[in-house]
Amino acid sequence: MLFASMDTIQRTQASQKVTIIGAVVDFLLAIFKIIIGILGNSGALIADGIHSFSDLLSDGVVLYAAKHSAEEADDEHPYGHERFETVATLGLAIILAIIGTGIIFDAFNRLQNPGELSHSTLLLSVAALSIFSKEALYWYTLKVAKTYKSDMLKANAWHHRSDALSSIVVFIGILGSLNGYLYLDGVAAIVVGLMVIYIAWELGLSATKELVDTSIDADQVEKLRHSIGQISGVNSVHSLRTRKIGHMISCDVHVQVDPYLSVSEGHIISVSVERVAKECLEDLMDVTVHIDPER
Ligand SMILES: [Zn+2]
Ligand SMILES: [Zn+2]
Structure with a gap:
């Protein structure tokens, strides 16, 4: 029993550390992308920045849930607190779905009258920075997830990779827009919005399956x-x-x-x-x- 508790504590600390590092990176990326996106008039980069902010929110929920789900069972929750993590994941899915829808609406507005981009080098470097830092976070988080067999961290790792993919789409959109295809920036923003909605769907589905007591394989x-x-x-x-x-x-x-x-x-x-x-x-x-x- 004592060993089980020590394992749980170690697992919680590792999952908190990897999540905090992810949160710091997401925070910096969100700030860079939104400021540079507004400066260069890129809807796609702004959408990617909002996406990073919503990731920050996810990280907060993950930290909160990891802390509470590791607590020992008590009189009020005799089966333990594991499902706090599940409920938090479901709440997160709903918020992400709303954010994704907002991004798509904004992108359609921008597509009505697409404007020229400016500060091309800055726009492209921030998108590139986002691609590389998110891919690095993917590998790091996946390693910790495998060590501690955490489905939530594994999902987080894949999320980091999908963020890298999202930034690749944004990079291509900006590049196309700079080369005369003005609408590509808006199209990239729509893709970013769809990706956020897809992540929301995946998270919500697995949490709901668990809450309705679906059997294991x-x-x-x-x-x-x-x-x-x-x-x-x-x-x-x-x-x-x-x-x-x-x-x-x-x-x-x-x-x-x-x-x-x-x-x-x-x-x-x-x-x-x-x-x-x-x-x-x-x-x-x-x-x-x-x-x-x-x-
Ligand atoms: Zn994301
Ligand atoms: Zn029987």
């Missing part, structure tokens, strides 16, 4: 059922249910045993079921076993 369930069935004393397995709680898995299961076993023998079997199940699935934290006498 069928092959994982089958693997679990098989290994519980192998335990000596277990004659058959039924009513195996699984669900995700934050980055953990929770399960309950019925096992049929010889009806004339003593209570303590039955208890030993249920302890084995718990141990085997946790060995079978690494993220499994909570197992409830129901012992049935054979029919």
